[in-house]
Amino acid sequence: MxxxxxxxxxxxxxxxxxxxxxxxxxxxxxxxxxxxxxxxxxxxxxxxxxxxxxxxxxxxxxxxxxxxxxxxxxxxxxxxxxxxxxxxxxKMNRILEIDTKNAVAVVEPGVVNADLQEVLEPTGYYFRPDPASMKACTMGGNVAECSGGPRCLKYGVTRDYVRGLEVVLASGEVIQTGSKNKRAADGLDLTKLLVGSEGTLGVFTKIILEISPISESKKTMLCVFGSIDDASKTVAHIIGSGIIPTTLELMDNLLINCAEDHTGVGLPRDAAAILLIEVDGYLEDLSDQVKTIGQICESNNVKDFTIATSADQVNKLWLARRTVIGALARKRPSYSMQDVTVPRSKMPSMVAEVVQVSKKYDLPIGVLAHAGDGNLHPLVLFDERDKEEVDKVHHAEIDICKSALELGGTLSGEHGIGTLKRPYLDLEFSQDAIDLMKGIKRVFDPNNILNPGKIVEVDAS
The missing domain is CATH 3.30.43.10 (Uridine Diphospho-n-acetylenolpyruvylglucosamine Reductase, domain 2)
Known part of the structure; x- marks a missing residue:
């Protein structure tokens, strides 16, 4: 330089x-x-x-x-x-405004997700998207990747809660998109276009977020299964019953034991899979939901169905879930994580495909999922110092992506394309669609200076 x-x-x-x-x-x-x-x-x-x-x-x-x-x-x-x-x-980490009358918070991009949640709590409001990395990840990154999190099953992802943006374009020009208004139908929706653009179209400097009242009550359940197939079928049946839990998370045996090694919260080490389910809303509405979920679990051979009775129990369960990825280092020094997503009804089939990929390449693959959304995070464990093993990992990644697409799914549910999935983009999209993405990139960034080489590859004009 x-x-x-x-x-x-x-x-x-x-x-x-x-x-x-x-x-x-x-x-x-x-x-x-x-x-x-x-x-x-x-x-x-x-x-x-x-x-x-x-x-x-x-x-x-x-x-x-x-x-x-x-x-x-x-x-x-x-x-x-x-x-x-x-x-x-x-360093641009200020919470600029909390406006509960209009249900918005205005923040700079460097604000940490969990810090915003902490500031909001005394007001009786919260920001619904809750990535597992919420104690570290920043709002600018959440918006750039359209992050989700366990609550996305019921409440949606970051895109659903961004009302407006202040954005600096590649030219240095500053534009405003959206506003505090809940409803707007004027012009093209540039806000929605920019959310999830992974830093390739502009730099966010101010974000207007929709915030929501904290629910009156919630119930958290731990469901233990003797087979991962029973657990994944339970997911499909719960959603099919018309109940949409706040969260519906799946962890297989490998990840259960990693989490238990790390946290010691009392997860069942012999379980083939667990479901962590939470429902929220008005207290009088929750009993019937919990009863129905319990009955569905029973019909799918649940070994144990426990309703958390204290905040401490709930916090311990979520500690295990939110820290499990970091805990993988206890098993192997490296991991590759996909975030393929399939239609909810195809969840059992996708889990079965991951199990087969694990056997095919003789690689341990932990299954973690925002299961109610069909959003899986297969975690391939390996040692990056072993080049032969790394080669097998890349083949496993391709097989997992292809299986998801064959089941009518998508390459990414919340992590984005970046560099890891760019080579597979043409498996999901036609060349015409990819060319359109490239054209949008050129309009916003004709000299290709913003995060070049991510999502799609374009040449400077």
Whole structure:
């Protein structure tokens, strides 16, 4: 990178907010995947004006810009494939407004999801999307990836709760999309287009979020099964009954034991699978739902059906679920996680496909799922130092993706395409559809400086 560009960056944000130290570059060179690409420089802006000036400079000099927050990305979407500038948004971390009358919160992109939830709780409101990484992940990343989480079964994903955005385009121009209004039908919906665009179309500097009243009551159930097939059939039958739980999470035996090793909360080590189910709403409505769910579990050979009786029990169960991915390191040093999604009715078939892939390649694959949505997170465990094993992992990934698509599913339910799934995009979309995505990218970013090489590959104009 030209020294003149570096000096200009220092002028824009201050020398203390620009670094080329090796340890800083390394720390911003990877995310929650195995992808590692070091940027040339890390810049930490503190305002929209600074972001606009940085992008104007980068666009003029044709320097790549990769915006990121906590780096919890699971699709290789926040690594600097082509070097350039990592734009760390962590200093833009203010909650600008909580407006319960209009049920909105206005935040900067560096706000951590769990911090927002903590601030909202005394007001009686919350933000519904709750990624498993919520204690670390930032709202800018949640919006860029259209994150989900366990509650997405009943309440939807981040896209459903973004009312408006302040966005800096590649040119440095600042635009506003949407507003605080709940309803709007004026013009093309640029907000929805930008949510899930993985930093390839613009940099978010302000986010208007819809918030919701906290439910009056909830019931949490732990359901233990002797076979993963029984558990996955139970999922389909619960949804088929007309009940939509708040959460309906599945973990297989491998993951149960990883979670129990880590947390010691008392999960049944001999279970083939468990379902963690939660319903919420008005107290008088919940008893019938819990009764029906219990009956469906019984009809599918449940070994144990437990209703949590205290907040401590509930918290322990969710601790096991939310920390299980990190706990995998106790088994193997590396993992590859997919987030393929299939129609709910195909959930048992997809689970069976994952089991077959595990046998075919002799690789341990843990099954974790937002099961009620048909959103699976097959976790392939391996050692990246073993090149032969890594090769098998890549073949297993392809087989899992193909199986999901053959069952009428999609490549990604919430983690995005990034770099990991870009090679498989033409398995799901026609060339005409991919060309349309490329055309949209060129309109927003004609010089291809924003997170280049992610989702679709385009050339600079």
């Amino acid at each position: 030209k020294e003149a560009v570096i000096r200009e960056l220092e002028r824009i944000v201050g020398r203390d907010n620009v670094t080329r130290r090796k340890e800083e570059l390394m720390g911003h060179g990877y995310d929650a995947t195995l992808k590692e690409y070091q940027p040339e420089i890390v810049v930490l802006p503190k305002s929209t004006d600074e972001v606009a000036s940085i992008l104007k400079l980068a666009n003029r000099e044709k320097v790549p810009v990769i915006s990121r927050g906590a780096g919890t990305n699971l699709s290789g979407g926040t690594v600097a494939l082509t070097g350039g500038i990592v734009l760390s948004m962590t």
